[in-house]
Amino acid sequence: WGRAVRQLPGLPLAPCRAFSNNKIQVEMNESSGVATMKFKSPPVNSLSLDFLTEFCISLEKLENDRACRGIVITSAIPKIFSSGLDITEMCGKSTEHYTEFWRAVQEMWLRLYSSNMVTLAVINGSSPAGGCLIALSCDYRIMAENPKYTIGLNEAQLGIVAPFWFKDTFVNVVGQRVAERSLQLGSLYPAPEALKFGIVDELVPEEKLQEKAAAVMAQWLALPDHARQITKSMMRKTVLDRLVAHREEDIKNFISFVSKESIQKSLRMYMEMLKKKK
Amino acid sequence: WGRAVRQLPGLPLAPCRAFSNNKIQVEMNESSGVATMKFKSPPVNSLSLDFLTEFCISLEKLENDRACRGIVITSAIPKIFSSGLDITEMCGKSTEHYTEFWRAVQEMWLRLYSSNMVTLAVINGSSPAGGCLIALSCDYRIMAENPKYTIGLNEAQLGIVAPFWFKDTFVNVVGQRVAERSLQLGSLYPAPEALKFGIVDELVPEEKLQEKAAAVMAQWLALPDHARQITKSMMRKTVLDRLVAHREEDIKNFISFVSKESIQKSLRMYMEMLKKKK
Amino acid sequence: WGRAVRQLPGLPLAPCRAFSNNKIQVEMNESSGVATMKFKSPPVNSLSLDFLTEFCISLEKLENDRACRGIVITSAIPKIFSSGLDITEMCGKSTEHYTEFWRAVQEMWLRLYSSNMVTLAVINGSSPAGGCLIALSCDYRIMAENPKYTIGLNEAQLGIVAPFWFKDTFVNVVGQRVAERSLQLGSLYPAPEALKFGIVDELVPEEKLQEKAAAVMAQWLALPDHARQITKSMMRKTVLDRLVAHREEDIKNFISFVSKESIQKSLRMYMEMLKKKK
Numbered sequence: 001w002g003r004a005v006r007q008l009p010g011l012p013l014a015p016c017r018a019f020s021n022n023k024i025q026v027e028m029n030e031s032s033g034v035a036t037m038k039f040k041s042p043p044v045n046s047l048s049l050d051f052l053t054e055f056c057i058s059l060e061k062l063e064n065d066r067a068c069r070g071i072v073i074t075s076a077i078p079k080i081f082s083s084g085l086d087i088t089e090m091c092g093k094s095t096e097h098y099t100e101f102w103r104a105v106q107e108m109w110l111r112l113y114s115s116n117m118v119t120l121a122v123i124n125g126s127s128p129a130g131g132c133l134i135a136l137s138c139d140y141r142i143m144a145e146n147p148k149y150t151i152g153l154n155e156a157q158l159g160i161v162a163p164f165w166f167k168d169t170f171v172n173v174v175g176q177r178v179a180e181r182s183l184q185l186g187s188l189y190p191a192p193e194a195l196k197f198g199i200v201d202e203l204v205p206e207e208k209l210q211e212k213a214a215a216v217m218a219q220w221l222a223l224p225d226h227a228r229q230i231t232k233s234m235m236r237k238t239v240l241d242r243l244v245a246h247r248e249e250d251i252k253n254f255i256s257f258v259s260k261e262s263i264q265k266s267l268r269m270y271m272e273m274l275k276k277k278k
Numbered sequence: 279w280g281r282a283v284r285q286l287p288g289l290p291l292a293p294c295r296a297f298s299n300n301k302i303q304v305e306m307n308e309s310s311g312v313a314t315m316k317f318k319s320p321p322v323n324s325l326s327l328d329f330l331t332e333f334c335i336s337l338e339k340l341e342n343d344r345a346c347r348g349i350v351i352t353s354a355i356p357k358i359f360s361s362g363l364d365i366t367e368m369c370g371k372s373t374e375h376y377t378e379f380w381r382a383v384q385e386m387w388l389r390l391y392s393s394n395m396v397t398l399a400v401i402n403g404s405s406p407a408g409g410c411l412i413a414l415s416c417d418y419r420i421m422a423e424n425p426k427y428t429i430g431l432n433e434a435q436l437g438i439v440a441p442f443w444f445k446d447t448f449v450n451v452v453g454q455r456v457a458e459r460s461l462q463l464g465s466l467y468p469a470p471e472a473l474k475f476g477i478v479d480e481l482v483p484e485e486k487l488q489e490k491a492a493a494v495m496a497q498w499l500a501l502p503d504h505a506r507q508i509t510k511s512m513m514r515k516t517v518l519d520r521l522v523a524h525r526e527e528d529i530k531n532f533i534s535f536v537s538k539e540s541i542q543k544s545l546r547m548y549m550e551m552l553k554k555k556k
Numbered sequence: 557w558g559r560a561v562r563q564l565p566g567l568p569l570a571p572c573r574a575f576s577n578n579k580i581q582v583e584m585n586e587s588s589g590v591a592t593m594k595f596k597s598p599p600v601n602s603l604s605l606d607f608l609t610e611f612c613i614s615l616e617k618l619e620n621d622r623a624c625r626g627i628v629i630t631s632a633i634p635k636i637f638s639s640g641l642d643i644t645e646m647c648g649k650s651t652e653h654y655t656e657f658w659r660a661v662q663e664m665w666l667r668l669y670s671s672n673m674v675t676l677a678v679i680n681g682s683s684p685a686g687g688c689l690i691a692l693s694c695d696y697r698i699m700a701e702n703p704k705y706t707i708g709l710n711e712a713q714l715g716i717v718a719p720f721w722f723k724d725t726f727v728n729v730v731g732q733r734v735a736e737r738s739l740q741l742g743s744l745y746p747a748p749e750a751l752k753f754g755i756v757d758e759l760v761p762e763e764k765l766q767e768k769a770a771a772v773m774a775q776w777l778a779l780p781d782h783a784r785q786i787t788k789s790m791m792r793k794t795v796l797d798r799l800v801a802h803r804e805e806d807i808k809n810f811i812s813f814v815s816k817e818s819i820q821k822s823l824r825m826y827m828e829m830l831k832k833k834k
Contacts, residue, residue: 139740159502161509172732176450177476180513184417184506185498198733220741224715224822228740231717235736266502437780439787454728455754458791462695462784463776544780 023051025076026058033069034217035062035117040076044083047130049097051086052104059111069225070118070217073138074209075125079149084129087274090258091267102254105130106247109165113137114240116229118220122213124206127151128188129162135200136169139220139232142212143191145203150188152199157186159266161257163250168239174198301329303354304336311347312495313340313395318354322361325408327375329364330382337389347503348396348495351416352487353403357427362407365552368536369545380532383408384525387443391415392518394507396498400491402484405429406466407440413478414447417498417510420490421469423481428466430477435464437544439535441528446517452476579607581632582614589625590773591618591673596632600639603686605653607642608660615667625781626674626773629694630765631681635705640685643830646814647823658810661686662803665721669693670796672785674776678769680762683707684744685718691756692725695776695788698768699747701759706744708755713742715822717813719806724795730754 023041119138301319397416579597675694
């Protein structure tokens with residue numbers, strides 16, 4: 001870990017440490033105890049196996065760093081927070097690869113959803129599917145006030161099914177009814193609708209995002225850590241325990257699903273479509 | 279099944295099949311894959327044993343018809359969607375009759391709530407008690423924008439208790455708090471309040487109901503069936519499983535409740551009151 | 557029980573019985589079947605062991621009184637409904653004392669949350685922590701329309717954790733998401749925000765509280781008791797059963813928590829702060 005080159009605007013200047021591998025840039029402000037994780041995996045911060053591995057390692061490092069009490073998760077790429085799971089990891093690969101990939105997706109969620117740190121999603125771009133899951137797993141969600149940015153668990157639109165723990169996380173944020181309708185329709189909500197349905201907590205003009213993030217984080221960090229952590233754990237335990245108890249079964253389900261020729265076909269078609277879009 | 283005589287306005291003209299027994303008129307639009315079920319059991323579409331049996335058979339036929347992907351449930355009788363369970367089936371009958379009747383109520387709900395088809399309630403009139411349950415069991419609810427039409431699980435007003443699976447279905451739509459208050463008070467909500475509390479999803483002027491129904495159905499049918507069906511099943515499984523696991527117990531509870539002299543008395547009084555209203 | 561000296565304004569004049577010990581004044585209106593419990597334990601109606609014992613005894617008496625169908629719970633002390641658990645009961649006492657105290661807290665909640673009577677909280681002042689729990693345990697909550705009065709489960713701000721059944725009661729009222737955020741932040745909401753987040757059902761100008769209370773109570777008492785009671789029990793059973801099943805464990809948790817030197821220290825600091833405020 002070296003000294004940070006750049007400062008997080010809106011937080012006081014202070015000695016910073018940073019570590020950055022390929023896909024995620026982490027800056028740690030030791031004075032405030034807040035780390036900022038910026039996704040910078042062009043073109044769309046898709047959650048590849050490498051990305052997920054790096055994300056988990058970063059989370060673990062910060063979790064074990066006593067100086068770190070909160071993390072801001074945001075994107076370094078304009079207009080996109082994260083496009084979700086990398087479909088190339090799900091196409092034409094071996095069972096071993098699917099297993100490793102899915103375990104990494106689970107691991108990411110287990111770490112993030114159970115984090116002892118205050119986790120704040122600063123959603124400065126679109127955030128479909130797995131990108132939305134990351135946001136939903138944080139303690140608080142601020143989104144850029146831009147109706148062109150959308151967020152949602154849109155898996156059903158691709159003919160795939162959001163896993164039960166995506167669903168559980170979603171229900172814990174928006175309630176059963178909004179989750180049922182949104183998951184069935186694979187709805188992607190423009191920022192104003194995302195606020196209306198409770199998917200995000202606040203909309204902020206894009207240029208004010210970091211200032212707001214610092215203010216929100218300060219509010220959460222004003223609480224004593226220990227009571228807040230136990231409270232968070234109490235609120236999330238049921239849903240976390242469900243995946244822990246069914247983790248291997250969930251991997252088998254994923255493999256069985258992704259190995260179907262019909263699913264492979266629709267994923268290939270989807271990738272072709274994405275390529276043409278470029 | 280014969281050719282349909284009437285078309286569902288708002289859907290494209292196409293070869294249609296229809297079947298109609300006594301109480302429910304079903305029209306199937308083969309081009310759109312949408313069936314329309316119209317309740318026409320005067321005076322108030324009450325859910326008699328015959329009505330429920332016919333409803334279940336119709337649902338089963340459509341469920342097994344590969345061409346049918348969605349159903350619109352509505353009423354052919356002005357001002358009333360359905361008045362709910364037929365109280366004459368619960369008054370002065372044998373234990374065998376109560377058993378058969380209650381099993382039919384359960385069967386109707388189990389089929390409707392777990393349907394693989396897109397189910398859309400077009401509530402063009404009042405919809406108390408069991409009528410409300412039918413609406414709540416669909417995927418989406420459109421109600422006529424008429425404050426004279428009311429909807430709700432008003433069982434408590436009659437001195438009876440909504441069964442646990444009515445309650446579970448209600449909680450899944452409006453959440454625990456609104457359900458707790460509404461069930462205790464036996465609230466019947468005029469359409470605008472029903473929208474406010476989330477009991478229905480949209481209000482539409484009565485003359486635009488079918489046009490809107492076609493648009494909503496088209497939106498839901500734009501999704502691939504398979505992923506949508508698995509998602510729906512995932513969302514509703516817990517609640518469905520609960521009745522399946524306690525079905526005989528639930529029948530016994532109903533019989534024990536309905537056999538009480540105090541309950542028989544209040545049901546008789548209620549029926550007298552209804553007769554005088556006519 | 558003697559004749560009541562004062563009448564509850566807004567309810568018809570009628571023979572009344574009253575009983576009052578030290579901390580809670582109870583008036584029973586036999587004509588309406590409504591009892592009014594007024595907390596009058598200066599300075600802030602804190603829930604001491606004595607207060608809780610008296611509360612439980614009063615609840616039991618009224619529960620067993622066939623003439624009593626509903627209770628209004630309010631405060632006789634200006635600006636405060638109840639300040640919550642009495643911290644002096646949790647500071648520097650013996651394990652036996654902590655056990656007895658915590659069992660009384662549990663007992664109060666078990667009786668109130670499962671009461672067969674209609675329970676109406678008339679929140680005419682601030683209501684943090686345990687005070688908020690009392691309000692949340694009622695069937696309906698009216699709060700004075702005064703932004704200076706706040707309500708919420710703010711335990712986390714004191715470095716302590718709201719027990720799981722406080723949390724369950726809260727989730728049943730406001731849903732998982734609002735509860736998760738509010739409990740982590742230990743949020744105290746001014747009355748208008750409390751309404752917005754669903755913590756209370758209505759705001760009423762302070763001088764109209766009793767009139768409104770009488771109207772709300774009349775609405776609830778218009779329902780037949782038996783069906784309403786079974787419905788209430790059905791809605792609350794899961795959450796009640798959870799504490800009943802884990803009651804001893806919950807006591808042990810409380811003792812282990814409160815016995816920690818760090819917790820004792822922060823409670824002492826908090827008490828010092830309160831003393832200085834005076």
